[in-house]
Structures are given as structure tokens and as C-alpha cells.
Amino acid sequence: MMAGWLAAFVLVVPILSTGATTLAHGVPRLQGWLSLLGSYLLLVVSVALLVVVLRDGMVVLQSGNWAAPFGITFAVDSLGAVMTVIAAITGAACLTFGLGEIGEAERRAWFHPLSHVLLLGVCGAFLTGDLFNLYVWFEVMLIASFGLMTVGGTKAQIDGAVKYVALNLVATLMFLLAVALIYGLTGTLNFADIARSVPAVSNRGLLTAAATLLMAAFGMKAAVFPLFFWLPAAYHTPLVSVSAVFAGLLTKVGVYALIRAFTLLFTHDPGWTHTLLLWIAGLTMVTGVLGAAAQTEMRRILSWHIISQIGYMVMGLALATPLGLIGSVFYLVHHIIVKANLFLIAGVAARLTGSMELKRIGGLYRSAPWLGVLFFIPAFSLAGFPPLSGFWAKLVLVRAALEIGSWWIAAAALVTGLLTIYSMTKIWAEAFWKPHPAGESAARPLGEAPTVMLLPISALAAGTVVIGLFAQPFYVVAERAALELLDPASYIAAVLGGAR
Amino acid sequence: MSSLILRAGTRILAPMMIMLSLFLLWRGHNLPGGGFIGGLVATSAIALQGIAFGPASMRRTLVFSPAVIAGAGVLIAALSALPAALAGLPFFTGLWLKLDLGNGAVLPLSTPLLFDIGVYLTVIGGVCTLIAALEEEPALDDVETGG
Numbered sequence: 001m002m003a004g005w006l007a008a009f010v011l012v013v014p015i016l017s018t019g020a021t022t023l024a025h026g027v028p029r030l031q032g033w034l035s036l037l038g039s040y041l042l043l044v045v046s047v048a049l050l051v052v053v054l055r056d057g058m059v060v061l062q063s064g065n066w067a068a069p070f071g072i073t074f075a076v077d078s079l080g081a082v083m084t085v086i087a088a089i090t091g092a093a094c095l096t097f098g099l100g101e102i103g104e105a106e107r108r109a110w111f112h113p114l115s116h117v118l119l120l121g122v123c124g125a126f127l128t129g130d131l132f133n134l135y136v137w138f139e140v141m142l143i144a145s146f147g148l149m150t151v152g153g154t155k156a157q158i159d160g161a162v163k164y165v166a167l168n169l170v171a172t173l174m175f176l177l178a179v180a181l182i183y184g185l186t187g188t189l190n191f192a193d194i195a196r197s198v199p200a201v202s203n204r205g206l207l208t209a210a211a212t213l214l215m216a217a218f219g220m221k222a223a224v225f226p227l228f229f230w231l232p233a234a235y236h237t238p239l240v241s242v243s244a245v246f247a248g249l250l251t252k253v254g255v256y257a258l259i260r261a262f263t264l265l266f267t268h269d270p271g272w273t274h275t276l277l278l279w280i281a282g283l284t285m286v287t288g289v290l291g292a293a294a295q296t297e298m299r300r301i302l303s304w305h306i307i308s309q310i311g312y313m314v315m316g317l318a319l320a321t322p323l324g325l326i327g328s329v330f331y332l333v334h335h336i337i338v339k340a341n342l343f344l345i346a347g348v349a350a351r352l353t354g355s356m357e358l359k360r361i362g363g364l365y366r367s368a369p370w371l372g373v374l375f376f377i378p379a380f381s382l383a384g385f386p387p388l389s390g391f392w393a394k395l396v397l398v399r400a401a402l403e404i405g406s407w408w409i410a411a412a413a414l415v416t417g418l419l420t421i422y423s424m425t426k427i428w429a430e431a432f433w434k435p436h437p438a439g440e441s442a443a444r445p446l447g448e449a450p451t452v453m454l455l456p457i458s459a460l461a462a463g464t465v466v467i468g469l470f471a472q473p474f475y476v477v478a479e480r481a482a483l484e485l486l487d488p489a490s491y492i493a494a495v496l497g498g499a500r
Numbered sequence: 501m502s503s504l505i506l507r508a509g510t511r512i513l514a515p516m517m518i519m520l521s522l523f524l525l526w527r528g529h530n531l532p533g534g535g536f537i538g539g540l541v542a543t544s545a546i547a548l549q550g551i552a553f554g555p556a557s558m559r560r561t562l563v564f565s566p567a568v569i570a571g572a573g574v575l576i577a578a579l580s581a582l583p584a585a586l587a588g589l590p591f592f593t594g595l596w597l598k599l600d601l602g603n604g605a606v607l608p609l610s611t612p613l614l615f616d617i618g619v620y621l622t623v624i625g626g627v628c629t630l631i632a633a634l635e636e637e638p639a640l641d642d643v644e645t646g647g
Contacts, residue, residue, distance in 0.1 A: 008581070008591035015578040022571030065584075065593040072592075113571075 004061035006049045007076050007127055010084055013042045014120035021112040028107060032099055035112040039095045042119060043088040046081070053081040054477065058484075058494040060129070068496045069193040075129030075495050078481035079329060083126040083256055086336045089463075090248040091119045093456035097344050098241035100450035102151075106239060109151045117144035118245065125253050129495055131182065131189040131265075134257060135175055138221070142168055145250060148242045149234065160237035167230035171220035174213050181210035192495035195264050195488050204268070211266040211273055218261060222254025224314055225283040228307045232291065235306070236299035236356070240347025243299060247306055248340030252332055255313045259328060262317060263485040270320060277318035282412045285311030289419040298346040298356045298431065301423050302339070305382065308416055309335050312397055315409055319400050325482035327397035330475065334389040334467060338378040341460035345375050348453055349431050352444040358427065363436035363443030371446050372432050374454075377461040379424040381468065384417045389467035392475070503552070510552040517545035525620050526613075535616030539623025546624070547631050555635040558628070566632055570625025577618025580611045 017038025024031040053059055053076055061074040076084075095115060102111050121141030128134050142165070149161035183189055185207055186197035201207050220227040231251070235243050258277075266273055288308025295301045313335070316328030346356060352368055353361035365372050381388035394417055401410035436442040446454070467474050484491070521542035528534030550558035562569065584593035599607040 004590050005585055012578055012581065015574060019571045019574035019578060022567055022574065025567045025571070026565070062590055063581075063592040065590045 003049075003052050003056065003059040004074075006045065006052055007059050007061045007074050008063070009045045010042070010049055010123050010127060011120060013038060013045055014116045014123060017042070017116040018113050018120065021116060022110075025108075025110075025113075028104070031107070031112055035095055035115065036092075036099065038116055039088070039092040039119070042123070043085075043092050046084040046088040046123070049076065050081040050085050053078055054480070058491070060494055061127075069188050069190045072133060073129035073190055073192075073495060074127045075191065075491065076127050077484045077491060078477065079256070079259070079485060080126045082329065082333060082477060082481060083252075084123050086333055087119065087122045087126065087249055089460075090245055090336055090340045091115070093340060093344070093460055094241045094245045094248075096456045097244070097347070097453050098239070100452040101239060101241050101347065105153070106151050109153065110147060111151050111239075111242075114144050114147040114151070115242075115245070118148060120144075122249050122253055126256060129191045131179055131191060131194065135172070135179060138172065138175070138253070141250065141253065142172070145246065148245075149238045151242060152239055154237075157237045160234035164230055164234040167220065171217045171227075174220070175217035178210050178213040178217060181206065181213065185210065190495070191260070191264055192492040196492050196496070198265065198268055207266075208269050208272055211261070211269070212276070214261055214266075215258065215273065215276070218254050218257040219280065220254070221251065222258060222310050222314070223251045223307050224280050224310055225287050225307075228284070228288070228310075231307060232295075232300060232303045235303040236297060240343060240350075244340045244343035244347070247302065247343045248336040251306055251310055252313075252336055255310060255317075255328075255332060258314065259317050259325075259485065263320075263325070264488045264491060267320075267488070274318050274320050277314055278406070278409060281311045281315035281318050282409050283311075284308065284314065285412055285416040289416045289423070292423045293419060293426075296358045296430075298349065298358065298427060299343065301427060302342050302346060305420065305423065306339060308420065309339070309382070311416070312394070312413060315413065316397050316400060319404060319406065319409075321400055321404060322479070322482055322486060323396060323400035323403060325485050326475070326478045327393060327400050329478040329481045330396055331393040333474065333478070334381070334393045334464070337460050337463050337467070338381050338390065341378045341457060341464070342375075342382065344453070344457050344460070345371065345378070348449050348457065349375070351449055351453075352446070353431070353436060354438075354442065358430035360437060361431050361443070362434040363432075363440060365432040366435075366440070367443035368446035372428075374457050374461050375428070375432070377464050379427070380421075381464045383420040383424055387468045389464050389471070391468065392471045396475075506552045510548050514545040514549050517541055517548070521545065521620075525616055528616055529610070529612050535619030536623055538616075539620040540627070542620070543624050543627040543631075546628055550631060550635060555632060558632070558635075562624075562628060566625045566628035568625070570622050570629060573618045573621030573623075573625055575618070576621065577615050580614035580618060583611055 020034045021031050024034050059076040062068060063072045118141060121137050121144060124137035125134055128137060146161055146165050149164060150157050182194060185201050186194050188194055188197060223231040235246055262273060285308050288304050288311060292301050292304035295304060313328045313331050316324040348371060349364060350356045353364060355361050381390040384390045384394040398410050398413055521538040524533035524541060525535055525538035546558055546561055549561055581592040583595055584591060587595060595611045597609045599609060601607055
């Protein structure tokens with residue numbers, strides 16, 4: 001009971017923050033503080049939920065006291081709880097950063113309420129135990145993200161946002177079609193109930209078709225090959241604090257949905273679904289990293305790297321072994337922290353030098369050496385250097401691939417890692433090492449960046465180092481999440497066998 | 501727009517639409533209707549007022565800034581989920597309070613109704629924010645200062 005309320009509060013807190021920041025819209029300072037308070041409160045509640053889940057096992061909430069297949073079910077396993085904590089960390093970091101970045105015009109464009117609606121959608125997607133509710137949370141996210149993308153109101157932002165929304169609506173439509181097919185085949189949309197009904201479905205072909213449609217829908221949200229083209233078109237346009245949340249969280253909700261769908265719901269035909277996922281993973285990694293190599297704008301480079309990294313997470317899922325899923329979960333956690341941080345650092349670098357375009361900036365190593373250190377940590381973690389967090393994530397995944405003899409995917413993962421270093425070195429050489437084209441004084445010292453911007457960057461970088469140096473406890477949690485994913489029977493029992 | 505017919509018509513229609521919206525809100529729990537549809541009907545009435553008499557009169561009708569109404573609505577809807585905690589029941593469980601008005605008449609009050617009222621206000625506030633933004637675009641700078 002109490003645990004169920006804790007899960008509910010993960011949703012109630014962002015709703016209250018949305019309402020409170022809307023009411024305080026005319027009082028800028030109060031709105032900023034309420035927004036920040038809300039994001040840290042969400043962090044506290046989600047950490048408490050994770051502690052409870054790790055201590056007592058899965059938390060199931062039947063909202064409205066309606067029993068499982070009929071009501072709105074929230075089912076929180078270790079993966080869901082971990083993802084919620086990471087979402088709250090990203091939200092808190094980016095809203096803190098936002099205090100230094102957004103001006104009065106952006107605030108008036110509803111930056112704070114929309115940010116909390118976005119967090120609500122993300123947390124809802126991680127907690128829900130129902131396919132249709134997952135769709136609803138996706139919509140909540142999409143609406144909020146459309147608003148957030150256009151917060152600055154520039155032409156480029158509206159251009160990016162229109163592409164983003166149009167292509168995401170296509171994914172949404174596929175999602176709905178898949179939902180309809182699955183409902184027609186199984187007569188239910190509750191995750192646990194679908195999982196229970198799938199073995200009894202006689203029309204296997206249609207079931208696989210529905211699963212593939214769902215894969216395409218989630219794949220588009222996750223930006224995998226060949227459905228990633230909306231991401232580089234949109235992610236470099238919004239405010240830095242907005243694009244950092246997007247980069248960290250939004251595609252990962254798609255990955256989470258893929259993991260949920262292809263561990264719990266559709267394991268009836270792995271010869272087709274999981275082989276397809278493995279090919280998608282390999283192609284996503286390679287195209288993403290090659291796309292990044294061709295870019296010269298910091299956030300565009302980083303956006304292409306999101307795509308390439310998504311490939312790693314899907315790879316672990318496609319391998320469908322315990323080690324593979326451990327790798328995927330570990331990678332998700334590591335990636336969200338690192339990627340959000342790189343976007344924030346790019347924002348500070350642009351603020352100190354005047355542009356995101358690598359050709360037009362430089363000299364940061366001389367003017368702001370500590371920013372170099374802060375960049376070095378997530379950048380080399382992304383590339384997989386020991387002892388940073390990315391090294392362990394990649395190590396686990398490559399081992400998982402070698403264990404079952406998928407040599408080519410292991411090779412693809414390693415080559416992608418190598419090419420990632422190339423892109424990171426490019427940003428380093430251009431933004432930090434070479435002198436600023438407009439003269440030495442054009443690169444400003446770090447002291448000119450607001451402290452509220454540097455605090456979240458330092459905290460996230462510290463997190464990356466901690467995960468790298470003390471990987472064992474994180475690995476244990478990832479292992480537990482992976483083992484739960486591979487045991488759908490206990491998920492089904494927890495949801496349908498009476499609420500705790 | 502300045503039209504005598506529209507203004508005369510609005511004076512009669514708008515109050516009736518508001519009453520209809522409250523009726524829809526009230527019956528919505530078990531019959532077609534509810535906070536969302538009621539809120540939309542109320543918003544239509546307010547929008548009609550705005551078209552007939554200008555955006556300033558729409559703001560006067562609303563009394564509070566639309567943003568405040570929407571924010572209050574979200575808070576009320578969220579709060580309606582919480583009394584279940586005091587009763588030791590799961591999140592969003594509906595609780596009913598049946599007031600005896602005498603003569604066998606019973607007034608049922610419930611947390612679902614509270615939720616619907618929250619939705620009603622959110623819809624009015626949200627849609628009116630959009631309408632106000634479209635109607636008052638040049639003067640966008642001095643709106644939303646009422647909060």
C-alpha cells in the first residue's frame with residue numbers, strides 16, 4: 001500500500017509542480033524556485049521508490065482500486081525505478097542549468113510548467129503497466145516537448161519542431177495501429193495480461209506483424225536506423241537546457257519501451273524480432289557515428305552520437321542474454337548522464353566563445369582550462385575509455401556479444417567506439433585547442449559562466465567518475481534489473497496476483 | 501468585430517451555455533458529459549463573448565488570468581487523488597460523501613466530481629490562454645501579469 005503511494009507520488013509531484021509553476025507565472029522568482037523545488041522533490045521521491053523496489057521487490061499500484069486487467073495499472077520493477085531516478089536527475093540538472101540560461105521571454109513561453117509536464121510524461125512512461133497508458137504518456141511527452149522546442153520562438157526552432165512533431169506523429173499512428181491489433185488478438189492491453197495471453201494466440205503471423213509495428217513505432221521514438229532522421233533535424237535548435245533533457249531522456253524512453261516490449265510481451269518469435277533488432281542495432285551504431293564525423297556543429301555532432309549510442313542499448317536487448325540486458329541497462333544509465341552533460345557543456349562552451357559552430361570558435365583550453373577537464377570526463381566516457389562509466393558499459397556489451405559468438409556486432413561496437421573518439425577529438429581540437437579565430441580575447445574565462453550552469457555539469461561529471469570507479473554496486477542493480485526482465489512470469493504474478 | 505446581432509445574441513447565449521456547461525459537469529460522472537466537455541462548452545461561451553465584445557471583456561469575464569485558472573485546475577485535479585491516502589486506499593480511489601438534504605433528497609459529493617471540476621477549470625484556462633494569445637498577439641507583452 002505505502003509503496004504504491006510512493007509510486008503515485010512520482011507522478012503527483014510533477015503534476016503539482018506544473019500547477020504551482022503555472023499559478024506563479026506572473027512572479028518570476030517564485031516560479032523559478034518552485035520549479036527547482038519540484039524537480040528536487042521528484043528526485044527525492046524517485047530515489048525513495050528505487051530504495052523500496054530494491055529492498056522489497058516490485059511495486060504495483062492499481063490506481064482507483066480497480067483490479068489489474070481492468071484498471072489503470074502502474075508496475076514498477078527495478079528497471080522502471082532506475083529509469084525514474086535517472087530522469088529525475090536529468091530534470092533537476094537541466095532545470096538548475098536553465099536558471100542561468102533562460103531569460104524573461106523564454107520564461108513567459110512557459111518553460112517551467114512545460115518542463116514539469118515533460119518530466120511527468122517521462123516518469124509515467126517508465127512506471128506504467130499498460131500499453132495504452134504508455135501511448136498516453138508518450139503523447140504527454142510529445143505535447144510538452146513541442147512546446148519546449150519552440151520556447152525561444154526562432155525560425156530554426158519552429159522548423160525543427162515541425163519536423164519533430166510530424167515524424168513523431170507517424171510513429172504515434174503506428175503505435176496506435178499496433179495497440180489495436182494487439183487488443184484484437186489478446187483482448188487486453190495490460191502488459192502482464194498481454195504477456196500471459198500471447199502464448200495462446202493462434203494467429204502467430206498477425207502477432208508478429210503487430211510486434212514489428214510496435215518495434216517500428218518505438219524504434220522511431222528511440223531514433224534507430226533507419227528511422228532516426230528526425231533527431232539530427234531537431235535537436236540542435238532548442239535552448240541548451242531543453243536539448244540536454246531531450247538528448248538525455250526522450251530517445252531513451254523509446255529504448256525503454258523497446259526493452260519492455262521485447263522482454264515481457266513479444267518473445268514468441270525471437271528468430272525474427274530479435275535478429276531484426278540486432279541488425280538494427282549494428283546499423284544504428286555505424287550510421288550514427290559516421291553521421292557525426294561529417295558534422296561541424298557541436299550539438300549536431302552530439303545528436304548524431306545519440307543515435308550511434310542507441311545502437312548499443314538495442315544491441316544488448318537483441319542479444320537477449322542476461323549479460324546483454326545488463327549491458328543495456330548499464331548503458332542506459334551511463335548514457336543519459338553523459339549525454340545530457342555533454343549538451344550542457346556545449347552550451348557553456350558556446351556561451352564563452354559565441355557559437356556552437358566549431359569553425360568559428362576556439363581557445364577554450366587557454367581561457368577556461370577547467371571546462372576542458374569537465375568536457376574530457378563525459379567525452380571520453382562516451383568513447384569508452386577506462387575507468388570511466390562508458391568503458392564498463394561497452395565491456396559488458398562486447399563480452400555479451402562474444403559469449404554467444406556474434407562476432408560482427410562486437411566488431412561493429414568496437415569500431416563505433418573508435419570513431420567516437422574521432423568526433424570527441426574533433427570537438428577538443430577545434431573548440432579547446434586551436435586559438436579562437438576572432439583573437440585570443442574572444443574566448444572568455446570560465447568565471448563568466450553563471451555558477452548555476454557549472455554546478456549541474458560538475459555534479460554529472462562527478463557521477464560519471466563515480467559510476468566508473470565504483471562500478472560494482474551499479475552493476476549489481478543492472479544485473480537485478482536484467483534478471484527481472486528475463487523473468488516475465490514474476491512480473492505477471494506481481495501484477496495479476498493481487499496488489500501489494 | 502462589431503455586430504449588433506452578434507452582441508445581442510451573445511447576451512442571451514453565453515449565460516445559457518455557461519449553465520449548460522455546469523449541467524454537463526455535474527451529470528458527467530455516470531452519464532455523457534464531464535469536466536472536459538463541460539469546460540469546452542464554457543470556453544465556447546467565453547470565446548463568443550470575446551468575439552462579440554473584444555478580448556478585454558473576455559478577461560473581465562474570467563476575473564483571473566487564464567493561466568491561473570488552468571494552474572488551479574491542475575492542482576485541484578491532482579488533490580482529488582489524495583484523500584484516498586487518508587482512507588488507506590490506493591491512489592485515485594473514488595470517495596463519496598452523501599449529504600442528506602432531508603425529504604429523501606441526497607446530494608452525492610465525491611472525489612471524482614472534484615477531479616472533474618479540476619479538469620473543467622484546466623480546460624477553460626488552457627483554451628482561453630490559447631484564444632487570448634491569438635486575439636491579443638500584438639499586445640502579448642502585457643498579458644499574463646495577473647498571476
